Structure formats: C-alpha cells, structure tokens
Amino acid sequence: MVKRLVLVDFENVQKLDLSVLDESYRAIVFVGASQAPPKAARNKATAHRFSRVDFQKIEGNGKNALDFHIAFQLGRTFETAPETECIVLSKDKGYDPLLVHLNKKGLTCRRIISLDELLPEVLAVPAVEDPAQVVCRRCGKSSTIEHHGGQWCTNCGSFASPPDPKLLPSHQPGFRESQRSPFVGLMEREQQHSRLLECGWCHQKVDMGDGIYDDGEWMCGGCIARYARD
Numbered sequence: 188m189v190k191r192l193v194l195v196d197f198e199n200v201q202k203l204d205l206s207v208l209d210e211s212y213r214a215i216v217f218v219g220a221s222q223a224p225p226k227a228a229r230n231k232a233t234a235h236r237f238s239r240v241d242f243q244k245i246e247g248n249g250k251n252a253l254d255f256h257i258a259f260q261l262g263r264t265f266e267t268a269p270e271t272e273c274i275v276l277s278k279d280k281g282y283d284p285l286l287v288h289l290n291k292k293g294l295t296c297r298r299i300i301s302l303d304e305l306l307p308e309v310l311a312v313p314a315v316e317d318p319a320q321v322v323c324r325r326c327g328k329s330s331t332i333e334h335h336g337g338q339w340c341t342n343c344g345s346f347a348s349p350p351d352p353k354l355l356p357s358h359q360p361g362f363r364e365s366q367r368s369p370f371v372g373l374m375e376r377e378q379q380h381s382r383l384l385e386c387g388w389c390h391q392k393v394d395m396g397d398g399i400y401d402d403g404e405w406m407c408g409g410c411i412a413r414y415a416r417d
Contacts, residue, residue: 189272192264193302194257196277197222200300205240207302214240217256220248251281258285265294274299323347344399344411355387355404386410 193214195203203225205214218224224242245256257275264271273289273296275282286296299305321331323340331338336351385392387404399406 190268190270191272191274193274193276193305194260196253196257196275196279197225198253199277199279201225204302207306208239210239212239212305215260216240216242217253218242218244219253220245254279254281257282261285261289261294261296265289265292269294272296274305276300276302321347 189211191212193208193212195214195216197203197216198219203216208214216225222244224244243256245253257277261273261275264273271294273294275286275296275298277298278300280298282298286298289296321338322328323331323345328340331340331347333339334346334350335354337346338348339345339350340347384405386407386409388406388410391407393407393409399411
C-alpha cells in the first residue's frame with residue numbers, strides 16, 4: 188500500500204475533516220504559535236478520526252515560521268522515507284517552487300487547497316442501453332422485460348422487440364409437434380380470441396381472449412399474470 192503523508196498548514200486552512208482519509212494516510216497538523224489545536228482533537232466523539240494524526244505546535248511568530256517547519260518535514264521525509272507521497276494542504280502558493288524541486292529529485296509531492304481533492308475520482312461510466320427501457324411501439328410504455336430473446340411489454344402484452352425463434356418453448360427439444368400453435372394472421376387471431384386454444388406454456392386449453400400471440404405461440408392470461416409477477 189502506498190504511504191501518504193498530509194502536511195496541514197493550519198494557519199492557512201482551518202476547516203479540517205480528516206474523516207475523508209483512509210488508512211493509507213497519515214497527517215501532521217502544524218499549528219501556529221498563537222493558535223489552539225482543532226477542537227476535534229479534544230472531542231472524544233471525533234477522536235477516532237485523528238488516530239493517525241500528529242499535532243505540531245510551532246514556537247515563535249516569525250513570518251513564514253510555520254512554512255519552514257513544513258519544508259523541514261518534507262526534507263526529512265525525502266531522506267528517511269522517499270517512497271512516501273507527500274501532500275501539503277495550504278492555499279499558499281509559496282510552497283510550489285519547493286515541491287517542484289523535490290519532485291525533480293524523486294519525491295512525489297503536491298499541494299492541495301482542500302481535502303476534497305483527495306476523494307476518489309468518480310469515473311465516467313459509458314452509458315449502457317438498458318433493455319428494460321425499450322419503448323413499446325404499440326402503447327408507448329417502457330415497461331418491457333426480456334422474454335425469449337426479445338423485449339415483451341407487460342403493459343399491453345406485445346413485443347417491443349421480436350423474440351428469437353430458437354428460444355421459443357415450442358422449438359425446444361421434447362416439445363411435441365401437436366402442441367405447436369399454427370401461425371395465424373391478425374384477422375384470424377382476433378377470431379380465435381373467443382375459442383379455446385392450447386397455451387404454449389401451461390398446455391391447457393383455455394379461452395385466449397386475454398392471451399397473446401406475439402412470439403409464435405399462444406400464452407394464456409394466467410401465464411402472462413404469473414410471468415409479470417416474477
């Protein structure tokens with residue numbers, strides 16, 4: 188695991204939520220001579236967030252005194268643990284020339300102005316067509332489900348995209364030839380709604396007034412209801 192060290196310029200950045208850091212991070216918060224340590228450091232309810240954090244209160248109020256402490260820590264890290272990734276949390280651009288120099292020498296370091304910059308980047312996921320969102324041309328709804336390799340509309344009982352004939356139950360091994368429903372045209376299909384026909388799923392002869400015939404075989408209303416619930 189890559190070790191990361193966050194060096195916080197608390198004189199420059201006071202808002203800290205170190206809970207965003209994972210176990211790969213350690214932090215040192217450099218506190219100015221006239222500053223009090225963050226309240227969270229003394230709050231028992233949030234003390235667990237600071238289990239990998241040290242607080243270093245500097246002495247003296249000289250100009251850039253805190254900056255020199257951070258610079259010294261960077262040099263010390265470069266000498267003792269050069270594989271560590273160092274992050275300086277500060278809005279002060281004065282650190283940048285030193286960080287450029289250290290990067291050229293082999294230390295990986297950078298400056299950030301907010302800990303939010305350390306949050307994992309959200310990768311853009313290419314849009315994948317969801318077959319459940321196929322729009323039915325008959326009723327205009329997108330309540331479709333996969334059925335025999337096609338998309339069957341649970342709203343009006345028709346296919347929004349055609350099924351694969353090879354996947355139809357009537358084409359599977361063991362399905363008796365006599366159980367296959369003959370192909371009928373639209374007018375003949377309407378005439379058969381009032382007649383008892385054999386369902387290609389439950390194999391019962393029932394009234395197909397509530398059935399469908401869009402996949403090359405009849406499905407009765409009972410089977411449609413059961414399939415829709417599943």
